[in-house]
Amino acid sequence: MYSVPAFAHECGFTNQITGQGSPSLQLFSLQRHQHEPPPFVVCFEIPRYISLISMKFTDLHSPSPIRPTKRSFLDAFDPLAGPASGTAPKRQRPELHVLNWLNTIPPVRTRSAPINSNKIDFTIPSGEFLTETRPFSNFDDMDHLQSKDEKDTSSQTTGKSNITTIKPSSSKYRSVLEYNHVEIDSTGLKMSPGIQELVQANILKGRSSPPLSQDLLNNTVTSMNLLGSSTGNVVNNFMSSAMFPVARSNLGHGGNSIWPRAALPFDPDYGYGISTPKPDYHVGYAIGKKSGFTAQEAHVLDHTRAQNYTQPGTGSILPFITVEMKSEATGGTLFHAENQAAGSGTYSVRAMEWLLDQAKAESTAVDSVSFSIAATGRLVVLSIHWFSPEEKIYYMSYVKSFNTTDTEHVQACHNTVKNIVDWAVGDRHDKLKKTLQTLFPLSKQWSKRSSMAAQLDGEDDKVDEIEDNEVQSQRSGKSRLSQRSRIQSNSRTSSQTRLIRMNMIDLYIRIKIVAYNAVEVATVYNIDSIVAFWHFLGVQILLNSF
Structure with missing residues (x-):
């Protein structure tokens, strides 16, 4: 043993x-x-x-594994690996054989490509080639400029398309206005003779009413000085001061609400649109009977087709004064305020033009003018907005500026704003009432624009135009039988087109249901989907035939 x-x-x-x-x-x-x-x-x-x-x-420790280790496995593919020894040789990468084989294959190159060696050099250059690098500060500057451009540019969704806009605070915004046919006339020298006459005879005229008391002027200057250094939203306090006498029962007030883009000019070739108006304050006619409009006239103003033009903001109808105010304490500038006022003032002009055009009324540039106030804590700039039919440009022309720290300027601003209000509730209101009275029968035809048929068929525009001409002819006693027959013919064509569209939609839905059922049956019974589809389609046709 x-x-x-x-x-x-x-x-x-x-x-x-x-x-x-x-x-x-x-x-x-x-x-x-x-x-x-x-x-x-x-x-x-x-x-x-x-x-x-x-x-x-x-x-005892665990015994050695039976299967080979990773090192011995890789050594089996290593051509330089020798017998086991105290010092293991340096292994090569397993993919080296593939790389060497790829280097022997000539690359596929076009005949126009320059001659190049078949060998690929994977060596990273060193030395002087890597000593010179671009400083990171340059990239930081580029990122700063890029982020600034992105901040200046924004995208706004409008019903059918996205319009890219540049912010009014950007230095590029004046060019956006110009390419969309809006120009800021900072000197007022581009006023047409008719606009100049309106300004001198109605807006800047002297008043016979007693001036403001000296105590009220002093208190106004003091309060304006406090508002100018404030960082909050003080536009309501600003507009309720003695400088702006707009508190009347027949006037409506609103502000800080986004207006639609329906009346903004836009050049599709340029692509960049005017910023959506959102005035800090606007003055128009009051809503309801206090405005002096009859029920028929109010029917036109409140129509869904006209609301984007007649009531762009909440609180008033057809604004004739828009206010944009910026606080210098928070970095606001008069440049920014004027850029914003250019959009809202132009909108008011084009809204009035649209109403006059719908009524086919004779009008001049004076009938559609509007006013705007761009203000900071210490300065108020009054401008008039008007359209030049010869140049096809909407101008924002300088009228007068007022210093809020000067009592004489406070009195002058009070008189000027009061003159604007008198003109608005007088001549402008009378012209507007005549236009609305003309539009009252035509407003019944606008309901066709809001129907589903008008959305499906673009030819209704022509039908509405012919019907408008028919109503005008009937009012003037010149109705023609040919026009009536043409209206009926176009109406029949539109109805037939809509009927065909509805039938096509119904057919599409039926085929889609048949295809869905065919796929379900083919999956359950393991048959061809095409065969099942034609069987189901035949059954559907037979069912509809009887």
Whole structure:
């Protein structure tokens, strides 16, 4: 009988003791000699020896894995890997064979390409080529300029399309106005003779009414000085001062509401639109009977087709004064206020033009004018908005400026604004009432524009135009039978077109349902979808025939 060490020695194994510390934690690794075959031993002693080792399995380290390690696996693909030795050779990348093979393939190049070597050099250049780099500060400057342009540019959604606009505070905004046929006349020298006559005879004229008391003027100057240094929204306090006598029962007031874009001029060739108006304050006619409009006239003003023009903002009808105010304490500028006033003032002009055009009324540039006030805490600039039919340009012409810290300027501003209000509730109101009375029968025809048929068929525009001419002819006693027959013919054509469209939509829905059912049946019964579709379509046709 052999002892454990003697048995291991006789079997051709060497006893190697590794590790340090307690013998119970030492690893006995049995390594068989390569050149000495094991002697004959009693076979029944081998299980006993193995059981002795397994009894202390918890005290032994885990044996080496049976499958090869990652290193030995990669060495199998390494052509430079040699036999195992104390120092392992440096391995090459496994994909090196593929890269070497790709280098031997000539690249596919066109005949016009310059001659190039077939070898690809993956070496990164060093030395003087990498010493000069662009400073990061330049990239920072470019990012700053790019972010500034992005801040100046915004996109606004308008019903059918997206119009890109540039903010009114940008230095580029004046060019946006010009390309959309709006020009700011900062000197007032471009006024037409008719506009000049209106300004001199009605707006800047002297008043016979008693002036404001000196105490009221002094208090106004003091309050304006406080409002000028304020950082809050003080436009309501500003407009309720003695400088702006707009508190009348027949006038309506509003502000800080977004107007639609229906009456803004836009040049599609340029692409950039005027910023959507949102005046800080606007003055127009009151809503309701206080405005002096009859029920028929109010019917036209409140019509859904006319509301975008007659009531762009909440609180008033057809505004004739728009106010844009900027606080210098928060970085506001008069330049910004004038740019915003150019949009809202032009909108008021075009809204009145649209109403006059719908009534086919004879009008001049004076009939559609509007006024705007661009103000800071210390300065108020009054401008008049008008259209030049010869130049096709909407002008914003300078009228007068007032210093809020001067009592004489406060009195002059009071008189000027009062003259504007008198003109608006007088001549402008009378012209507007005549226009609305003309439009009252025509407003009944506008209902066709809001119907679903008018949205589906673009030819209704021509029908409405012919019907408008018919109403005008009937009013003047010149009705013609040919016009009436042409209206009926166009109406029949429009009805037939709409009927065809509805039938096509119904057919499309039916085919879609048939296709859906065919796919479901084909999936369940494992048949061809095309065959199932034609079967279902045939059944549908038979059902509709009977």
